[in-house]
Amino acid sequence: MNILIVDDDRTNLFIMAAIVRRLDDAEPVTMESPLDAVEWLRGNEPDLILLDQMMPDMDGIELLRHIRDDARLDTVPVVMITANTAVDIRVRALDEGCSDFLTKPVVVPEVQARLRNLLALRHSRALLRDRAALLAAEVERVTAALQRQGEELVNRLSRAAEYRDPETGAHIERMALYSKLVAEAAGCGGAFAQELMKAAPMHDIGKIAIPDMILLKPGRLSPEEMTVMRQHAAIGHRILADSPIPLLRLAAEIALSHHEKFDGSGYPNGLAGSDIPLSGRIVAIADVFDALTSTRPYKRSWKLEEARAYMVEHRGRHFDPALLDAFLSRWEDVCRIHHENAEELSELAPEAVHH
Template identity: 60%
Template sequence: MRVLIVDDDPTNLDVMGALIDRLDDCSSVRFSDPLAALAWLGTRVPDLMLIDHMMPELDGVTMIGILRDDPRFADVPIVMVTANRFDDLRVEALERGATDFIEKPVRVGELRARARNLLALRRSQRLLRDRAALLADEVARATADIRDREMELIVRLCRAAEFRDPETGLHIDRMAQYAEVIAERLGLGRERCRDIRIAAPMHDIGKIGIPDMILLKPGRLSETEFQLMRQHAAIGHSILSGSRVPLMQLGAVIAHCHHERWDGTGYPRGLSGTDIPLESRIVTVADVFDALTSARPYKEAWSLDRARSFLEAGRGTMFDPDCVDAFLNRWEDVLRIHAANQDPMEPAHSQLA
């Protein structure tokens, strides 16, 4: 442990330094010039400081005040060494941040005992700090492990839905990234944007409960079939709701409301405007855009510009205007995501209508 000693008297400096050096696991750093000591402290933090009161250029009380203004030295014990026994000086030094006092002439036993006690306190502080850092690191690792397990569960759920719906392909990857882009543009926090990207692929998890004759029908659905297909939103919510996992809770909200429309004509609850959860409004724009630009057995893929025009036309009726604007304001990112996540054997579509 390092002990800084500042005293303009060479004899006092040598005596105190020698006493400190004899303590176990201690070494002294000595300065006769307080300004030189401050310069040294610019890049170092000792474990104990012994500072003389009467020094040229900078007195001990002022120096202690300067040091206490620096948060690096907030917990470092500082002892003022002084021949002055006036109470006013001691009160001022304490108010500036002095931890203790040693009177001159320095007595060997007193200096040794005070230094040993204060260094023991400093060791305890460092041990607590290190334990706190270790605990924080362990908590961070445990939290990351829990999140990894949650992610694995979500991925496996989405894979289950993919086995039921062969049209899915890379749709969920693209739309999840589109959703994150929209959330970022809306100014949502980094963690919330990430959570939306992770939860967005669960939007169609309810299709697990739709009969194959409807889900896998190559042509357009009849009105009756379409009404049955609509149930996937409520089924998805039923599967995911009630979970203690925050990402599952978010997935339940998205699954339930991603077919609601801004004007209130959507399903299953007929919500409108800001009554629709923001995360669902975001996913709606991302999902519809990618569905339009993806090939299906019953339709060809739309061009990107045609799909863009559809979003613009539905702004304020089908879609939240802010979400559409956020999506279109990040158009270069949309193009990048689309190009980088093409389904096998599916060429990138032209932007021209």
């Protein structure tokens, strides 16, 4: 452990350096000028500092002030060596962050005992700091692993849902990209937009519980069938809710809320306006737009401009006006996502869309 000794008296420097060398695992660094010490401390971090109180150019208290102004050195023990026994000097030094005092002439056993105690304290603090860093790194590692597990689970559940849902993997990819685009355009922040893109594919996971005769039925559903179909929102939420994985909790929120409508006429809870979670309001736009422009067993795909007109017509009714405006403000990107992830789409006249 390095001990910096600053004293303008060479004899004192020699004596204190000799005392330090008699300690286990301690090496002295000696300096006669406090100005040289300030320069040396800019690039070095000793384990303990011994300062003479009376020095030219800069006294010990002023040097102590420089030391404590450096955040790197705020926990380094500093011992003031002084022949002045005045209380006010000691109080000033303590106010500036002095750790201990030695009075001249020094008593060697006392010096050794005080330095050992302070070095032991320094060592303990270093261990705590290292342990805290290790714990922080471990927490970060576990959190990242949990995030990866969540993403893997979302991907696998989405894949499983594709086997039952007529909506293709291309639909899931497009609506996830649309969701991210809306979040970014609305100023929600990159981190949220990224998480939304990962969670959005789980929006209809509840459809795995819907009978094939309803899920795969071509044409309109009867009122009774529609009642069964609409249960998928609550079922999806039950599948995903209460997970320790944040990504799955976000997916659960989306599953439950993406069929709510801005005017309160949606399902399953009839929420309106800002009572609908932001994630659900965003995914509603992405999901409906892609449903309109995709082929389904019960409908043909709509042209992009026809779908746009439908979305504008339902602004403030089905869709959050501000979020829909954000979506439409990025129309070129919307078209790019649609074409880069296109399926074999057959564009005919608009037909009813069943959600």
